[in-house]
Amino acid sequence: MSGKTRALTNAEKNQSESALGGARLHRALLAWFDVEKRPLPWRATSDPYAIWMSEVMSQQTRVETVIPYYEKFLTAYPTVRTLAEAPVEDVLGLWSGLGYYRRARMLHRTAQEVVARHDGAFPRDKAALESLPGIGPYTAGAVASIAFQEPASVVDGNVVRVFARLFNDDTDGRAPAGLAHFRKRADALVSADRPGDWNQALMELGATVCTPREPRCLLCPLATVCEARSAGTARDLPRLTKKAKPVAAAFDALVVAAPNRVLLAERKADGLFGGLLEPPLFDTAPTLLEAAQQARLAIGDSLGIVQHTLSHRKLSIATHRAVHVLDVMPPLPVSGAYVALHAVEWPLPKDTRVSTLARKILALALET
Ligand code: SF4
Structure with missing residues (x-):
């Protein structure tokens, strides 16, 4: 922490959260999202296959890079069955240049499991999605909430950053215990009415407004309730343990x-x-x-x-x-x-x- 403010105790943070009020946060962030969201191609569909594809591709990769890959994959493999039946060499070829190639192999394997175990229909809840190989809590939460409206939370680097600042919370966002802590926050706050939009709105805010180095607080729909903003600590958060150098x-x-x-x-x-x-x-x-x-x-x-x-x-x-x-x-x-x-x-x-x-x-x- 910067030392500009005393860290809140857990009890104080809980109090603060309830004071902020989930409903108030939902209203402010969702209203902003409805107007400001980027028109990304996967936002025009509720097909769990397409949403799953976009989420896998977007991990550790910029949205602008993902879009052409997403489009060519859906053209080549319009259904999970067509992907499952494709030779893995072709899938790797189409993925070429997107990086983190393990994702392509897992994409193919997951598609095969969806066909073998669920006759080509994606399971509709987070727990069943997580039981598939290659689908972790993040992807399962994203597909369950966006495609099936299950109030399941999603936590990625953007969400950690927004929560750390919103609640002036200096928990280490990279350590496993810290991630678990932010998942609890996310579970407690997920919108019951529009869970998919809520999750996307949090990630969108982190990607476009509450950015790592220069948060654009003047444009932020949560500015009036953001604790880090009033404490002057936004740039110091989230606290992340240093990655090992390559x-x-x-x-x-x-x-x-x-x-x-x-x-x-x-x-x-x-x-x-x-x-x-x-x-x-x-x-x-x-x-x-x-x-x-x-x-x-x-x-x-x-x-x-x-x-x-x-x-x-x-x-x-x-x-x-x-x-x-x-x-x-x-x-x-x-x-x-x-x-x-x-x-x-x-x-x-x-x-x-x-x-x-x-x-x-x-x-x-x-x-x-
Ligand atoms: S007010 Fe600033 S620091 Fe707080 S959530 Fe918004 S952009 Fe992030």
Whole structure:
């Protein structure tokens, strides 16, 4: 906390909440939402499949990035059954560039479970939704409240920020106990009449007005009841324990391209970039040289270094071109991270299942 004000005790906070009055908060925030909400495509539907899709895609991803993916997924797979029946490689290909690829694999698996266990109809309550693989409390609450009007709460980073400020609450919003605390607040305040709109309104306020660095309190529908605003602590909240810094890791990548084809390695299904294709990566220079020797490759020009930061790792990839002495695609040995090698059309067709990192590496080969 900033030290500008004394933290409230729990008893005081409870008192304060009831003083604010849930009904008053509901009226103010919902009236604002009705006028100010962004016209996002998933707000024009009550189809639980489409709402679920939008919620999975929106996790850790900006709305502007999600919209084109949401639209192309619903065009390619208009129903949960069509998604369930699609090859997972195609789903990964369509997801390519959206990041956090585990979400795509889980999306596919969840769709298969909805078809197998519920004959293609999404369960209508939060508890049953949460029993599906890949659906946690956040997504279950969002689908149950938005598609089925169940008064189930939803807590994401935006909601934590709004509640922390609204109640001048310095509970750590990243620690598990702190999250549980904010979930209780959210459960206590969810609107019984318009739960889906209430949840969306809280998230919308956090995304557009009560933003992390510069809350726009002058435009806020809750400004007159916001405790952090009157205490001058809004910018100090929420309190969040620091994330660990990404750990640096270095690899060598080999781009083996013949006319119209490039050699890509398929990663194991589980783990980072599961099931995606990429130019083979080697964690040390000797393993790179050994593999090249076995495949009768001559390591050619250095193409440069690709930097890429993931949530936990900061990757630095020294990229090399390789030339095959026999001028046909060589069988590189598959290392522990990979299950197969593929000679893929080059330049890559749209929706090839490659990560943004792989695209950066291949772009070097195209540019140089
Ligand atoms: S008044 Fe300011 S700090 Fe409080 S909820 Fe609104 S935008 Fe956030």
